[in-house]
Amino acid sequence: MSQLTERNSKLVDTLREARSQLLALREEVDRLAQPPSGYGVFLEQFEDGTVDVFTAGRRMRVSVSPAVESGTLRRGQSVRLNEALTVVEGGGFERTGEVSTLRELLTSDDEEGPTRALVVGHADEERVVWLADPLADSPLKAGDSLLVDAKSGYAYERVPKAEVEDLVLEEVPDVDYHDIGGLFRQIEQIRDAVELPFLHKDLFAEYELRPPKGVLLYGPPGCGKTLIAKAVANSLAKKVAAARGDSAPKDAKSYFLNIKGPELLNKFVGETERHIRLIFQRAREKASEGTPVIVFFDEMDSIFRTRGSGVSSDVETTIVPQLLSEIDGVEGLENVIVIGASNREDMIDPAILRPGRLDVKIKIERPDAEAAKDIFSKYLTANLPIHADDLAEFGGSRSTCIDAMIQHTVERMYEETDENRFLEVTYANGDKEVLYFRDFNSGAMIQNIVDRAKKSAIKSVLETQQPGLRVQHLLDAIVDEFAENEDLPNTTNPDDWARISGKKGERIVYIRTLVTGKNTETGRAIDTANNTGQYL
Known part of the structure; x- marks a missing residue:
C-alpha cells in the first residue's frame, strides 16, 4: 500500500511539472505570436x-x-x-536629433511659463517647437543649442557649445603680483586702470569719471604680458571679496576668459563673428552676478589687424567691427574689462586702440639690470640646495649667498663685452649699431637660464655626489642660452623681426650675428642685403 501511495505522489509531481512546462511554452508561443509594438x-x-x-x-x-x-x-x-x-x-x-539654435522663448496667455520656442536650424530655417518637460524647467537663453526632433516637434535638451568651450579658458587664476618681477611701474598702471573703477565706483561717479573699457599690453615676447593679466584677475577677485565682507579667501571669485586668438578664425563666413558674440555673451552672464570678468585676447594682432591690410583675405573687415560693437555698442559691458596683449601693436586696427575702447596702453619693456635681479629672485630662493663651497664663501648665510649669485649672474648678462655681443644691424640710412644680449633679455629667458642651471646642478649630483647649486652653473647656463639664440634672428625680413623683438625706429635692412660663444668663433654674416623683399 505504501508503495502505491509513493508511486501516486511521484505521478502527481510529474504531471504538475509537465503542466507548468506546457504553460510556459504556451506563454512563449503567445509572446512570439504577438504583433509588433x-x-x-x-x-x-x-x-x-x-x-x-x-x-x-x-x-x-x-x-x-x-x-x-x-x-x-x-x-x-x-x-x-x-x-x-x-x-x-x-x-x-529622445536622445538623438538635430541641433538647432534657440532664438526666442514663446509664452501664451493661458500658460504659466514658456512651453514653446522659436529655433533656427540648418540653412537658417526657422521653426516653432514644443519644450519637453525636462527642458521646460531649465534656464534657457537666446543662442543656446537645443536637441530637436523635427518629426514630433519637440526640443529635448540643451547641448553644450563645445566650439566655444574650446576657444575660451574660463578660470580663476592663482597668479599674484608678488609672482611677477621687474614690472613695478606697469603693475601700478594696470591696477589704477582696472582695480580702482571696480573698488571705488562711488568716487568715479562723484567725479563723473568714466572707467576704462579696455587695456592694451604691448611689448616684446616673454616679458610678462599674460602674467600681468592673470594677476589682475586674481587681485581683483580678492579685493572685491574683501569689500563685500567675505572673510574666507577661497570665496574670492573672478573670471579670466583667455581667448585663443588664432583659433577664433574660421573658414566659414560669419562664424568668427558669431564666436566673438558668444564670448562676450558669456562674459555678460558672469558679470551680471556682480563678479568681475576679464576677457583676455592674447596675440591680438592675429585676429584684429588693420582693415585693408590683408594680402589674401579681408576677414578683418567684419571681425574688427564686431569687436568694436561689443566693446562700446548699444549693450553695455558692466563689470567686464577687455585686456589685449600683442608684440605687434602697430598691426592692430587703429579703431580698436582709440580712447573709449582700449583706453590704456601699457608697454611691457625688457628688463634692465635691476628688474633682472628681481626676476632672478623669484626663481632663486634661499630654500634651494646650495653647494657647500659657495656657502662657505659667504659665511654660511644662504640669503647672502643667493644675493651674491644673482648679482654675479646679472653682471655677466649685462656687461658690454665681446662675449655679450649679439647682432650688428644696418639701418636704411647706412648707420650701424651693435646690439648686446641684454637688449633681447626677457623674463622667459631668465627663467630658462635658471632652469638650465638647476638641471646642471642635478647632473653634478649624479656624477660627483656633491649636491648644491653653484654660481658657475648659472654662468654656464648664460653661455648656453646665448649660443642657442645665435641662429634665431629672422634675416629674410629683418625689419619685421626687429619690430616683434621690440626694436623700433629706423628701418633695418641688414643683420649680422656677432656671437662668439664658448669657442670664441669670429662673427659671421647670416644673410646678404641683396634679398630685400617687399619689406626693405
Missing part, C-alpha cells in the same frame, strides 16, 4: 483618460492601458503602443 511621443492628456500621441507621422487620440498611470506621463516622453494603438508602457526621452 509601435512607439509614439506623448503630447497631451484629457479629462476622459485619453491622450494624444504623435505616431507614424500623425497626431492621434488613443486610450491608456489600466496598467499605466496616465498621471506619470510627461510631455515629449516616448510611449509604447499595442496593435490597438493603446498606450501600454511609458518610456524615456
Whole structure:
C-alpha cells in the first residue's frame, strides 16, 4: 500500500511539472505570436483618460492601458503602443536629433511659463517647437543649442557649445603680483586702470569719471604680458571679496576668459563673428552676478589687424567691427574689462586702440639690470640646495649667498663685452649699431637660464655626489642660452623681426650675428642685403 501511495505522489509531481512546462511554452508561443509594438511621443492628456500621441507621422487620440498611470506621463516622453494603438508602457526621452539654435522663448496667455520656442536650424530655417518637460524647467537663453526632433516637434535638451568651450579658458587664476618681477611701474598702471573703477565706483561717479573699457599690453615676447593679466584677475577677485565682507579667501571669485586668438578664425563666413558674440555673451552672464570678468585676447594682432591690410583675405573687415560693437555698442559691458596683449601693436586696427575702447596702453619693456635681479629672485630662493663651497664663501648665510649669485649672474648678462655681443644691424640710412644680449633679455629667458642651471646642478649630483647649486652653473647656463639664440634672428625680413623683438625706429635692412660663444668663433654674416623683399 505504501508503495502505491509513493508511486501516486511521484505521478502527481510529474504531471504538475509537465503542466507548468506546457504553460510556459504556451506563454512563449503567445509572446512570439504577438504583433509588433509601435512607439509614439506623448503630447497631451484629457479629462476622459485619453491622450494624444504623435505616431507614424500623425497626431492621434488613443486610450491608456489600466496598467499605466496616465498621471506619470510627461510631455515629449516616448510611449509604447499595442496593435490597438493603446498606450501600454511609458518610456524615456529622445536622445538623438538635430541641433538647432534657440532664438526666442514663446509664452501664451493661458500658460504659466514658456512651453514653446522659436529655433533656427540648418540653412537658417526657422521653426516653432514644443519644450519637453525636462527642458521646460531649465534656464534657457537666446543662442543656446537645443536637441530637436523635427518629426514630433519637440526640443529635448540643451547641448553644450563645445566650439566655444574650446576657444575660451574660463578660470580663476592663482597668479599674484608678488609672482611677477621687474614690472613695478606697469603693475601700478594696470591696477589704477582696472582695480580702482571696480573698488571705488562711488568716487568715479562723484567725479563723473568714466572707467576704462579696455587695456592694451604691448611689448616684446616673454616679458610678462599674460602674467600681468592673470594677476589682475586674481587681485581683483580678492579685493572685491574683501569689500563685500567675505572673510574666507577661497570665496574670492573672478573670471579670466583667455581667448585663443588664432583659433577664433574660421573658414566659414560669419562664424568668427558669431564666436566673438558668444564670448562676450558669456562674459555678460558672469558679470551680471556682480563678479568681475576679464576677457583676455592674447596675440591680438592675429585676429584684429588693420582693415585693408590683408594680402589674401579681408576677414578683418567684419571681425574688427564686431569687436568694436561689443566693446562700446548699444549693450553695455558692466563689470567686464577687455585686456589685449600683442608684440605687434602697430598691426592692430587703429579703431580698436582709440580712447573709449582700449583706453590704456601699457608697454611691457625688457628688463634692465635691476628688474633682472628681481626676476632672478623669484626663481632663486634661499630654500634651494646650495653647494657647500659657495656657502662657505659667504659665511654660511644662504640669503647672502643667493644675493651674491644673482648679482654675479646679472653682471655677466649685462656687461658690454665681446662675449655679450649679439647682432650688428644696418639701418636704411647706412648707420650701424651693435646690439648686446641684454637688449633681447626677457623674463622667459631668465627663467630658462635658471632652469638650465638647476638641471646642471642635478647632473653634478649624479656624477660627483656633491649636491648644491653653484654660481658657475648659472654662468654656464648664460653661455648656453646665448649660443642657442645665435641662429634665431629672422634675416629674410629683418625689419619685421626687429619690430616683434621690440626694436623700433629706423628701418633695418641688414643683420649680422656677432656671437662668439664658448669657442670664441669670429662673427659671421647670416644673410646678404641683396634679398630685400617687399619689406626693405
